Amino acid sequence: MSTPIPLKPPFTLASATAKVRMAEDAWNSRDPERVSLAYTEDSVWRNRAEFFQGRAAIRAFLTRKWARELDYRLIKEIWAFGEQRIAVRFAYEWRDDSGHWFRSYGNENWEFDPAGLMRRRHASINDLPIGESERKYRWSAPGARPADHPGLSELGL
Secondary structure, eight states: OOOOOOSSSSSSHHHHHHHHHHHHHHHTTOHHHHHHHTTTEEEEEEETTTEEEEEEHHHHHHHHHHSSSSSEEEHHHHHHHOOEEEEEEEEEEETTTTTTEEEEEEEEEEEETTTTEEEEEEEEEEEEEEEGOOOOOOOOOOOOOOOOOOOOOTTTT
């Protein structure tokens, strides 16, 4: 598998926005190996109440996550950025193995090394049970959100 060349700091609005979309597309692949390559070997994560470090731990976490969060679809939106940091808000929809749907809302703070790999990821996430009829993300999954699919702001999220 070839590794894409990461967008590197210092970020502009255009490069930070592109970085967010690249992350969204990778996460929507639901491929733990692909996603893990965007992080440094010793990347530090806080995800909800879990704290861990390193690509192997990231891959293990994502494997567990996507085994539990079925039909996962994610939208990310840039919130703010600095020279080596990006803040995003996101919402994703998923169902559990008994067919109950959820929309999970959250914020992430990202910090990058000079090569453009993420060395820190801090995520705060809340889950909202929703009915199947309340779903807003209906593109084929796994796979990237289509270019013409509305983002969070356009969906009123």
